Amino acid sequence: MRLIYRICLGLLLSFRFLTKAGYRSEIFYGSKYAGDYHQRASFTTMNRYPGLFSICKDFFNDKPTLRILSFGCSTGEEVESLSHYFPEAEILGTDINKRSLRVARSRYGNRQKHFVHSLSAEFNETGNFDIVFCCAVLQSTANRTTADNQVSDWPFHQFESAIVSLDQKLSDGGLLVIDHCDFRFTDTCVAAKYEALPVEHNPITRDRPTYNTLNQKISDLSENDRVFVKRTKQD
Numbered sequence: 001m002r003l004i005y006r007i008c009l010g011l012l013l014s015f016r017f018l019t020k021a022g023y024r025s026e027i028f029y030g031s032k033y034a035g036d037y038h039q040r041a042s043f044t045t046m047n048r049y050p051g052l053f054s055i056c057k058d059f060f061n062d063k064p065t066l067r068i069l070s071f072g073c074s075t076g077e078e079v080e081s082l083s084h085y086f087p088e089a090e091i092l093g094t095d096i097n098k099r100s101l102r103v104a105r106s107r108y109g110n111r112q113k114h115f116v117h118s119l120s121a122e123f124n125e126t127g128n129f130d131i132v133f134c135c136a137v138l139q140s141t142a143n144r145t146t147a148d149n150q151v152s153d154w155p156f157h158q159f160e161s162a163i164v165s166l167d168q169k170l171s172d173g174g175l176l177v178i179d180h181c182d183f184r185f186t187d188t189c190v191a192a193k194y195e196a197l198p199v200e201h202n203p204i205t206r207d208r209p210t211y212n213t214l215n216q217k218i219s220d221l222s223e224n225d226r227v228f229v230k231r232t233k234q235d
């Protein structure tokens, strides 16, 4: 029975590889940038987080000159969705998968919406964002799909260093939005600079495992805040 399952799975993945350019790119760039990659799957969709987008819009109360970062933007639907909530904002999407970026640029790139590679000098040098979105990026699919995965498939230190670099790009008083993670933002070394925004669904409970700083599973559920305000120097 197990052998039949494996053969069927192998055939399915081979078919996917041959017919889906997006899947091929996940494998190609996943191996090219192995040490820097977080979530490999590039699934995304238009207006995926309406609740989170609305919370941010209300927080900034239509302030016109916002700079927004979508980290792990995939093929650009998150950036495009954000442009409907923030028509005046400058929005930057970044991803590690170059094929996804090419698709994003061709579908949505214009004077308002830019896309750059996350390991480029250009991205390294940019900053001063008012909102940073990092949704469904800092996780590994295996942690949710492997039965009883007691040790995280990718390490806490990679999660924390990604969060530290996003913190450096966010202005004081700005919003950090993180959703669908394997670890807790509150376990990172920058968490003390932030406070959770007291809004509905913050925190939210999800049916997915949570891991600690030692990469050990501590719960089959996650109960995390998703929207954090970065304290200003006066706070």
Ligand SMILES: C[S@@+](CC[C@H](N)C(=O)[O-])C[C@H]1O[C@@H](n2cnc3c(N)ncnc32)[C@H](O)[C@@H]1O
Pocket (backbone or CB within 6 Å): 036, 037, 038, 039, 040, 041, 042, 043, 044, 045, 048, 071, 072, 073, 074, 075, 078, 094, 095, 096, 097, 100, 118, 134, 135, 136, 137
């Ligand atoms: C599941 S998609 C999430 C897309 C979108 N944020 C959403 O929630 O709909 C995860 C994306 O993270 C990207 N990613 C993985 N590691 C990354 C890294 N180091 N820098 C930037 N993007 C990365 C992947 O290429 C993929 O496009």
